[in-house]
Amino acid sequence: MNFSRLVLPGITMIAVTYGFARFSYGLLLPNISQDLEMSSSVSGIISSLFYIAYCFAIVYSTVVLTINKGPRFMILAAGTSAFIGLLIMGASPNVWVLALGVLFAGGSTGLVSPPYGAAISLWIKEKNQGKANTWINAGTSIGLALSGAGALALASEWRLTYVIYALIALIALIWNAKVIPRLGDKPRVSFAIGQFSIRGVEGAVPLIICATTLGISTATFWTFAIDFLASTGAYGSWQLSLFWIIIGVFGILGGFSGSLIQHFGLPWAYKWGSLIIGTASLLLALLPEQWVASYLSAALFGISYIFITGVLMVWGIRVFITNASLGIGTPFLLLAVGQVIGSVFAGMLIDLGGFTLTFVIYGFIGIVAMILGPKEIKK
Numbered sequence: 001m002n003f004s005r006l007v008l009p010g011i012t013m014i015a016v017t018y019g020f021a022r023f024s025y026g027l028l029l030p031n032i033s034q035d036l037e038m039s040s041s042v043s044g045i046i047s048s049l050f051y052i053a054y055c056f057a058i059v060y061s062t063v064v065l066t067i068n069k070g071p072r073f074m075i076l077a078a079g080t081s082a083f084i085g086l087l088i089m090g091a092s093p094n095v096w097v098l099a100l101g102v103l104f105a106g107g108s109t110g111l112v113s114p115p116y117g118a119a120i121s122l123w124i125k126e127k128n129q130g131k132a133n134t135w136i137n138a139g140t141s142i143g144l145a146l147s148g149a150g151a152l153a154l155a156s157e158w159r160l161t162y163v164i165y166a167l168i169a170l171i172a173l174i175w176n177a178k179v180i181p182r183l184g185d186k187p188r189v190s191f192a193i194g195q196f197s198i199r200g201v202e203g204a205v206p207l208i209i210c211a212t213t214l215g216i217s218t219a220t221f222w223t224f225a226i227d228f229l230a231s232t233g234a235y236g237s238w239q240l241s242l243f244w245i246i247i248g249v250f251g252i253l254g255g256f257s258g259s260l261i262q263h264f265g266l267p268w269a270y271k272w273g274s275l276i277i278g279t280a281s282l283l284l285a286l287l288p289e290q291w292v293a294s295y296l297s298a299a300l301f302g303i304s305y306i307f308i309t310g311v312l313m314v315w316g317i318r319v320f321i322t323n324a325s326l327g328i329g330t331p332f333l334l335l336a337v338g339q340v341i342g343s344v345f346a347g348m349l350i351d352l353g354g355f356t357l358t359f360v361i362y363g364f365i366g367i368v369a370m371i372l373g374p375k376e377i378k379k
Contacts, residue, residue, distance in 0.1 A: 019143015021105035044347020050106035057110025062329035071115035078112035079173030090162030144248030152241035215338020217366035220346040247302035254306025273308035278366025285359035
């Protein structure tokens, strides 16, 4: 299959599921909270549903992984889930309906990543597979930047924004349906049923601890950074949208994690990525009203989040050397588990002690993740 024929719709689908369906909630949260009269605690609980749905979906997609039907079925299921979730969220009259939409939207991200890896291994030449994976994963950052641009254009119309995102999701779904072939009777690559098990796997426990801790640390930024800035009264709607665009644009630079790991080693890359993630939250906590500091925080968070997910993916593959899909699925699952925990407690902490204290605590959790990091990882 032609490289761009698979990669371009793949980038679009990742942008829709991650950038629009999952992460745009934090960008639109101030207006959602105002219209639906949600407290920070409720906002945090709703946010945790994205990650809970993701956890169940990625276990399902990793274990089942299109064994009988091929990656096409799971990719289209992800697109359908994103479309339904975004449409429900756009039409939500209350918190309960919003929560239902969030479950569909969050689930789409867990369904979408493993089958694209399978599709690339099936239909892209081996020498181009790494490049294809890198470009498709960049869809997250592209989606973040586009969601920020969309919010910039539509200002406070969050329901209309979600409906437009849903229409884009429908276009991505139709595009992928036309492009992704069926598996056929004799596929070039066969897939075994995955199993989530760490028994007897050397180095699995440190990976689990670090991925979960990083998930906790990043949860408050994704969910409440825009809410925090809006609470200062120092930013207009276009300035808040610009903050989100900066996260996405600089996230694209995080795709260089593979090169840095190769040159400096995985422990070095992990520690610097974790340190910068923690620093981003601390910087926002200390100088939320200074736009230079807040935009620098957004840039640091964007580049370090995409960077650290790449590091965790490489670490996972090295730990689960005999099962690459498990190596990718495990750290991403545990990152999401940490984000479930982090979102719920962040909302409670904000209600009790305010944004500044919460972001300081979560920033230091990122520093703790750095300290817990590996000293040496086998290649």
